[in-house]
Amino acid sequence: MQPLVGIIMGSKSDWPTMEHTALMLDKLGVSYETRVVSAHRTPDLLFDYAKNAAGRGLKVIIAGAGGAAHLPGMVASQTPLPVLGVPVQSKALNGLDSLLSIAQMPGGVAVGTLAIGKAGATNAGLLAAQILGTHDPDLQARIEDFRQQQTRSVLDNPDPASD
Ligand code: RP5
Numbered sequence: 001m002q003p004l005v006g007i008i009m010g011s012k013s014d015w016p017t018m019e020h021t022a023l024m025l026d027k028l029g030v031s032y033e034t035r036v037v038s039a040h041r042t043p044d045l046l047f048d049y050a051k052n053a054a055g056r057g058l059k060v061i062i063a064g065a066g067g068a069a070h071l072p073g074m075v076a077s078q079t080p081l082p083v084l085g086v087p088v089q090s091k092a093l094n095g096l097d098s099l100l101s102i103a104q105m106p107g108g109v110a111v112g113t114l115a116i117g118k119a120g121a122t123n124a125g126l127l128a129a130q131i132l133g134t135h136d137p138d139l140q141a142r143i144e145d146f147r148q149q150q151t152r153s154v155l156d157n158p159d160p161a162s163d
Pocket of ligand 1: 014066
């Protein structure tokens with residue numbers, strides 16, 4: 001199936017975080033591809049990937065990176081597609097470095113920045129699906145189902161001390 005979402009990350013070590021993006025897209029039935037693309041170690045690949053993404057049929061790019069996390073911003077500078085950035089939790093600074101590197105874009109180049117770590121990766125998948133859902137009523141219905149299930153699972157388990 002033609003991938004609609006590109007999930008990229010600065011290192012294979014980001015996968016335990018970014019797999020939560022893939023899991024959410026699986027749950028919602030959205031096609032995607034996954035690639036390691038490093039801003040610092042493979043800059044030429046970054047430019048190729050970003051410049052060719054729209055032409056290859058991708059609609060949204062989700063970029064996860066940690067530390068000096070330039071990947072989302074640099075990708076956003078080279079594509080008209082919406083780019084969502086996931087700050088990966090770093091060892092040295094717990095991901096605050098990643099968050100600020102991704103969030104503090106200069107005006108004129110947009111990156112939609114999510115929360116640090118697993119929650120951000122999960123929500124990046126959800127947000128990408130919601131973006132695609134604006135032109136896909138079936139997908140929008142699946143997102144509604146997901147939210148209703150989530151609500152039901154909270155309401156059906158009101159006692160935090162029970163199993
Ligand atoms: C970043 O440096 C990556 O996104 C990763 O979060 C971090 C550490 O990379 P490795 O040294 O584990 O490859 O570019």
